[in-house]
Amino acid sequence: MLNSLWLETAYPRTAYPPATMDTTCDICIIGGGLSGITTAYLLAKAGKKVVLLEKDRILEGASGNTTGKLTTQHDLVYAGLLKKFGEDSARLYYKTNDAAIRFAQSISEGDELRTANSVLFAQTDSGVHSLRNEAAVYEQLGIPFDRRLNFELPLPVKETLTLTNQAQLHPVRFGQHLAKLAQSEGVQLCEHSAVRSMNLKDKSLQLSNGIVIQFDELVLCTHYPIEALRGMNIMKLEVNRSYLISAPADMPLQGQYLSVDGPKRSVRTAYIDGRPHFLLSGETHRAGSTSDTTIHYNRLSDELQSIYHLGEPIHTWAAQDPSTPDLIPYAGPISKSMPYVHICTGFRKWGMSNSLAAAHIVSDQITGRKNPGIPLYAPDRTGFGTRLFQAIKTTGFVLNEFTGGHITRAKAPICTHMGCRTRWNTGDETWDCPCHGSRFRKDGSVLEGPATRPLDLND
Structure with missing residues (x-):
């Protein structure tokens, strides 16, 4: 559950x-x-x-x-933005998101928002190369950053890239x-x-x-x-799904962390009513593409105990995120x-x-x-051109799932959005549509769109 x-x-x-x-x-x-x-x-x-x-x-x-990270450090994004849109647009993306953080800080109360540093970290030589390339773009765009290695996690790390004065939300x-x-x-x-x-x-x-x-x-x-x-x-829009777990912890971290190497992991703590909670997330995959998500929760749970020496997770949940092509x-x-x-x-x-x-x-x-x-x-x-490429890729996946689903999952309920066969997800106990990410509860009611009507479980 x-x-x-x-x-x-x-x-x-x-x-x-x-x-x-x-x-x-x-x-x-x-x-x-x-x-x-x-x-x-x-x-x-x-x-x-x-x-x-x-x-x-x-x-x-x-x-x-969500993870509740309120930051302008959206993974290794600025090198890509610089290449796709140019210097002015990449800088504008940073300023637009930075203004959003300051807006949240101006209206929040109590422990709804906490200030924290955001840290990208590399554990491999290729990761170090990516970090240094991103840091060079930060410098070009005028984004203030810190390269000092101040790392709190019990992981081998070669290099970090830090943005200070970021934030965390209790969303x-x-x-x-x-x-x-x-x-x-x-x-x-x-x-x-x-x-x-x-x-x-x-x-x-x-x-x-x-x-x-x-x-x-x-x-x-x-x-x-x-x-x-x-x-x-x-x-x-391509829809991906990620997994999150949390457990009580002894002390809140000063930073919030994201690996640039695989497997991708996001780490932060949340301080709620005087009690810290440790959050670990990752295991991203295309929404609706797997019939048992338990394996993803189990991998995170194993790491929580073996690496961070915490107990079984108290909370487990998942997030679903659409992405544009650019x-x-x-x-x-x-x-x-x-x-x-x-x-x-x-x-x-x-x-x-x-x-x-x-x-x-x-x-x-x-x-x-x-x-x-x-x-x-x-x-x-x-x-x-970029959107057309994404459209071809996404539409190809959708067509395969539409035709294949009606053959291999002939008894599964039909998604009320565009008629794809859903897939039963034993880990989350939901009916998931692999075509466009709609999700339905066990009783057929809509959990997430774009579908707006419930499944017909008697069809």
């Missing part, structure tokens, strides 16, 4: 009522994670009438199942606090308000209980966009034909800073404020 550390140590939960009457609003936001709640808060502060819809309960999706407590700030600005937060259908031309949507919401602008913060076919985003998330209008429909997605495991950054970009675009990150995060940005 999965039990996220963040969800189990959340503040006492506030129950937000479902939408019960037809409503007209300036902005309708679908998705109650950090990107959705932050966007709602910023737009309401700007004087907009905002309705936020969450199909289950806020912060129980991706935001409640659920921080999100709960942010939701109250949004509500105080007039946001109508609606839980258990699943969207049944959309009429984007008429700027309306219908909920599963028949309620109709009319809007001027729509923002999809649903991790994987419901309207993914528009703008071909369904062929631009490292930068999508935040903005989903297509030129419908500039009033926006998406926030593709955070590539770095959703804490990028969700806040995307929220600022979308809210600024809607309100007409200048934001230099708008073209950088635009879903229709240039770079078609």
Whole structure:
């Protein structure tokens, strides 16, 4: 049974009522994670009438199942950004995410946020080469860094690359606090308000209980966009899954760590109500591609005990992350034909800073404020060749899974998104769709999109 550390140590939960009457609003936001709640808060502060819809309960999706690292150090990203986009855009990516950290610091309370250093570490010669290349790019972009070897983990290490004054979140407590700030600005937060259908031309949507919401602008913060076919985003996003475990620890680490060599591992501690917890994560693979995820939890658990000399994990959970083809998330209008429909997605495991950054970009675009990150995060940005390659790769995988799944998993329930056969996941006890990452609970109800309707388990 999965039990996220963040969800189990959340503040006492506030129950937000479902939408019960037809409503007209300036902005309708679908998705109650950090990107959705932050966007709602910023737009309401700007004087907009905002309705936020969450199909289950806020912060129980991706935001409640992350590592909680709030940092500009998104793995070895800046060398790639420099090569793909040039110096100005790579520097802008850093500044945009750094501004997101400072925003979070300005509104957080208590132990929702803690300052920490972010450290990349290498254990091999090839890893050292990658780190030194990344450090050279830091220097070129003006990103302050530290090369001194100050390493707290019981691992052999050859070199490190450190960014100071980064942060760590308790993502659920921080999100709960942010939701109250949004509500105080007039946001109508609606839980258990699943969207049944959309009429984007008429700027309306219908909920599963028949309620109709009319809007001027729509923002999809649903991790994987419901309207993914528009703008071909369904062929631009690749969904990967990672695993996390935690156990009580004696002392909190000063840094948060990520290996650049394989197998990739992320390490941090969380200090919650005076008690430190050790977090270890990794074991990434394509979502829906395996029928037994127990092996991934077991590998992390073995390392927790053999390397870090801690006991059995108390909490085990998993995160699912869409990635764009070119490292930068999508935040903005989903297509030129419908500039009033926006998406926030593709955070590539770095959703804490990028969700806040995307929220600022979308809210600024809607309100007409200048934001230099708008073209950088635009879903229709240039770079078609890269996207086409990703589309071919992703679509090929999808077609193989579609045809093969109907043969090899002929009795498995059919995903209600685009008709792929799901795969039973014995480790998480879920039905997982390998085509686009939808996940369903044992009873067939939707756990993660892009599917919006439950499985027919009697089919």
